[in-house]
Amino acid sequence: GKGNHRHFMLKEIHEQPAVIGDTLHTYLSPATRSVTLPALPFDWAKVTRLTITACGTAYFAGMMAKYWFEKLARLPVEVEVASELRYREPPLPEGGVCIAISQSGETVDTLAALRYAKTQHQTILSVVNVPESAIARESHAVLPTIAGPEIGVASTKAFTTQLMVLLTMAVAAGRARRTLCSADEERLTRAMIEVPSQVNEVLNMDLAYKNIAEGILAKARDVLYLGRGLSFPIALEGALKLKEISYIHAEGYAGGEMKHGPIALIDEAVPVVVVAPADAIFDKIASNFEQVRARGGKLVLLSDEAGNDRLAHHAAAAAKLPTVDPMVAPILYSVSVQLLAYYTAVAKGTDVDQPRNLAKSVTVE
Numbered sequence: 017g018k019g020n021h022r023h024f025m026l027k028e029i030h031e032q033p034a035v036i037g038d039t040l041h042t043y044l045s046p047a048t049r050s051v052t053l054p055a056l057p058f059d060w061a062k063v064t065r066l067t068i069t070a071c072g073t074a075y076f077a078g079m080m081a082k083y084w085f086e087k088l089a090r091l092p093v094e095v096e097v098a099s100e101l102r103y104r105e106p107p108l109p110e111g112g113v114c115i116a117i118s119q120s121g122e123t124v125d126t127l128a129a130l131r132y133a134k135t136q137h138q139t140i141l142s143v144v145n146v147p148e149s150a151i152a153r154e155s156h157a158v159l160p161t162i163a164g165p166e167i168g169v170a171s172t173k174a175f176t177t178q179l180m181v182l183l184t185m186a187v188a189a190g191r192a193r194r195t196l197c198s199a200d201e202e203r204l205t206r207a208m209i210e211v212p213s214q215v216n217e218v219l220n221m222d223l224a225y226k227n228i229a230e231g232i233l234a235k236a237r238d239v240l241y242l243g244r245g246l247s248f249p250i251a252l253e254g255a256l257k258l259k260e261i262s263y264i265h266a267e268g269y270a271g272g273e274m275k276h277g278p279i280a281l282i283d284e285a286v287p288v289v290v291v292a293p294a295d296a297i298f299d300k301i302a303s304n305f306e307q308v309r310a311r312g313g314k315l316v317l318l319s320d321e322a323g324n325d326r327l328a329h330h331a332a333a334a335a336k337l338p339t340v341d342p343m344v345a346p347i348l349y350s351v352s353v354q355l356l357a358y359y360t361a362v363a364k365g366t367d368v369d370q371p372r373n374l375a376k377s378v379t380v381e
């Protein structure tokens with residue numbers, strides 16, 4: 017049941033500290049405080065290319081993983097939505113690994129993309145939340161998310177646990193490929209162990225998100241989400257979450273793309289949610305923030321203390337998140353955009369757990 021929560025989605029959002037912790041404990045040895053994946057049927061050091069495929073929110077987890085694998089393991093990565101990959105039938109290189117990401121493990125396009133990758137002799141690794149699912153059965157190896165059943169149609173805890181599994185994989189790959197030194201690995205591992213309690217801190221700011229949702233987002237017809245670098249996939253996920261449950265038109269953009277089109281949309285009526293931890297690319301997203309402000313856009317800032325100090329006074333509203341290692345920040349910011357979408361949908365009175373036209377598991381094309 018929903019316990020004392022009004023919707024499954026809210027319950028599942030609040031389960032995240034626990035299930036991220038459970039997932040972490042599965043792939044991280046608390047004794048040695050290091051990543052320990054189950055034996056895999058390939059050697060990371062010999063992988064020529066990773067091809068990641070998925071649909072919807074799981075696809076955004078794949079986009080996130082691309083940044084992590086490239087940075088930590090210096091591994092070439094392609095990410096593609098499964099419905100495109102399966103019909104384009106691109107050549108996949110010898111020695112390649114294909115990662116399929118799926119909460120249900122039954123998404124028909126993802127399954128078909130996996131089968132296509134097999135014809136290209138890729139080793140198939142899947143990240144699923146249902147270990148007995150079709151995608152899991154057809155994979156050479158499975159790294160399950162330990163999220164428990166997800167009932168709300170909008171994916172929340174499945175997404176953040178996917179992120180956690182993918183990050184531990186990128187760390188393991190970086191170690192095997194000798195692109196991640198042990199000091200960095202230790203720092204990252206320590207950062208990952210802190211995530212469940214930091215997600216709790218985000219959840220404790222619940223009221224701030226509710227106020228932004230009711231005061232700004234629920235009144236809008238269109239909302240833009242901006243992010244750069246590691247925050248770009250979170251901007252896309254934030255926009256998807258908002259549109260699917262509140263029916264407000266929302267788009268996620270890479271900050272650098274603003275001046276190539278979407279800036280034409282900006283006026284007082286269009287809130288712009290800026291996902292901007294104070295990381296290496298902060299100055300660049302800060303300049304996108306200024307571009308929007310100069311055109312009268314209504315800015316919602318999601319940032320840490322340093323970012324708030326820099327920009328909050330120019331925002332219509334701001335939420336403050338814990339200051340964390342940039343590599344784990346996307347997990348925390350995911351929770352922020354989930355809360356914004358949830359409270360906006362509640363304010364609009366839509367059916368949060370069962371949005372119109374959507375199914376939890378897409379087993380037909």
Ligand code: F6R
Nearest residue numbers: 072073074118119120123170171
């Ligand atoms: C969005 C959402 C969908 C799913 C997508 C893939 O909140 O839930 O976009 O992420 O349908 O589903 P799975 O992960 O079951 O393959």
